Amino acid sequence: MYELSLVIVLTIALTPFQWSWGGRRIDGVHAQLSPRWNVPAIYIFGDSSADSGNNNELSTIARANFPPYGRDFDSHHATGRFSDGKTTADWIRKLFRYNFLGLPLAPAYLSREARMFPFQGANFASAGSGILNHTGNVLGQQLSGWQQVELFLERWNDLAARMGESAASRHLRDSVLYIASGANDFVHNCITNDTDSAMLPNNEFNQLLLTTFTQQLQVLYNAGARKVALLGVGPVGCAPLFLWLLNTTTGECMETVNEYVSEFNDGLREMLVSFNRRNRGAHFVYRDTRDAVYLMAKYPILYGFVNGNTACCGSGNYGGGDRCSSPMSVCGYPPYHVWWDEYHTSNRANNIIARQAWSGFDRSSTTRNSTSTTIYSFLTIQQLAALQLTED
Template identity: 75%
Template sequence: MSQLSLVLVLTLALIPSQWSWGIRKIDGIYAQPSEMNYAPPRWNVPAMYIFGDSTADSGNNNELRTIARANFPPYGRDFDSRHASGRFSNGKMTSDWINDLLRLPLAPPYLSRESRMFPFQGANFASAGAGILNNTGNVLGEKISGWQQIELFLERRNGLIATMGVDAASKHLRDSILYFATGGNDYIHNWITNDTDAALLPNNEFNTLLLTTFENQLQVLYYAGARKAAVLGIGPVGCAPHFLWQTNTTTGDCLESVNEYVSEFNDGLREMLVRFNQQNRGAHFEYRDCFDVIYRMVKFPFNYGFSNGNTACCGVGNYGGGDRCLSPMMVCDNPPLNFWWDEYHPSHLANNFVARQLWSGVDPSTTTRNSTSTALYSFLTIQQLAALQLTGD
């Protein structure tokens, strides 16, 4: 059986068949990246392929029928182009900063014209509202679900094979880095809000469902040729201004019950990735912790140059968490001093801090004890992943 046939068989076996697709591929908006202020060594990484939710969506939702969009001012006011490209930030997202550290052009949203014009430049499949589960975020409208993002990656892979040939395409995918920022919406727009039948499950069973589904998705990507991946844990969503507003807190403290739920998912994700890398030859799917660094910035904002860590710069109501950022009139006086840009998403500068931690920071939580032995497995940083030289297997 050929390599491509094997991937297609596995994909049909693992990807659910009941979808509400509804994606219209029309021209999108794409802004060119800026240079970093220093010149790191050239990394052996030809492209980034980005999967996830609104923390990584660079404009795919511009082309969908959804309320989860950020293609209007004041979003993008501090981006390179000063244009609202569809990013849920006043500027760059964490994945954009990682692109810069790799000295790569920003991966264009897959549904954009630029993605078709520059197929070797990587691609961003992330979609605001999406989660690991297909029905997560349905209340917001159309989105590219986790499984649909996998299918689009396979579509791009097949295009690369047709253009470059099997050997060159295999090397391209083997050396590229996949970036995952997903799972948060499975809590925010599913389990916590009781939006689906899966939300009726106890937290441990819901986490098992998420992790099993996500492992199946990663397995398809591995069989398709992916070998390097940075897999972000879920951040402390209980610290988001929306939950502070929703619970009507007077202290401004994080909703720790929500943070405990996602921390349990993160623990399971580390263990799953340990097992995944051990069971799949040549796989380097590395856990990267963003929970701890974001939590520290939220709790001790002055240590990082922020004036506060609990109030959105653009929003209404207590902590700016009562509604979305809808107008330039809603923007705070000094955006760089706020960790949060809107009710769910960090600011341009906050994302830079997070990216640098993911890039080279080593945190104790990135070392995981294997559940079947006493051996320790230390996950690579993205910088180490970029420097890794792999051969065909």
């Protein structure tokens, strides 16, 4: 599947109003690259792969505000991030700061900092959450996908009151939204069978997710969001938790689980093609994480890792049998591991994922619409940020 012969290299040339490839139009881009990049803020949505501390303020067992989490973070303290250091969203934000001077941080929305600095963007992500409202309820409180959208609208109303609606609209139009959600829907609703949705056939469950996700994205668009990066669901079948749950003896990824996730990602790409065509000025782009994590897990040595299937912090087979709860359970050198705990990739792996999403080519970001022969190419986050948009 991942042999070099299957990799398609695209040469994409930018014209003032569209991208072209081989003389044929590539739909979806109707803007210019700006020589003076202006991104006033980044707004982050999603689950534990992006949560920067919102769950610290909630009654839930889905928390990471204790050691050894955060041991390799800038402050060397646990902040609520499910990582030994930075999350993928943190690394994306850092790449923004490298490229867009002055871009402020995106504090956890439920934190005091977010209330003190309302113009700095915000992080609405919540560990355990998913696209569906009931996902993660077994863990306690969490901000569901819909609740995160509602909090975003709350922030928009606050900005409009402070800046005026016209200035707030420009702020939101030029800002970038980052969304990483869906993985927990598969974990809690399909694989561990702890919600009613587990009774749905695979295709019906995927359609439920996509329909709900589309509705949430439409609300964001209607509020004024125009530049949105959506990360596909990663290969959850490679996580140590599932290697332990399924009692595998080979350490190989659970491909049936990964194939199920891939079907959702395929549907997400197709949905975004239609969404962008239907909504004037929308640049909602798909960025792959599945291939990047899958290759690191399967061929760790190629990426400078030593172990691709065992958590650095955990217990039981592959470190997937229990949560990372004690500094005593940490491996000797976390950067050698693709996985930090039973479910989350390590700080170093997150850096690689972020760089791929930021500027790397991945063949899954280019899709041929099922109803036509038109090639549709999604932008990288770097290109998305550089778009100079005008009024709709």
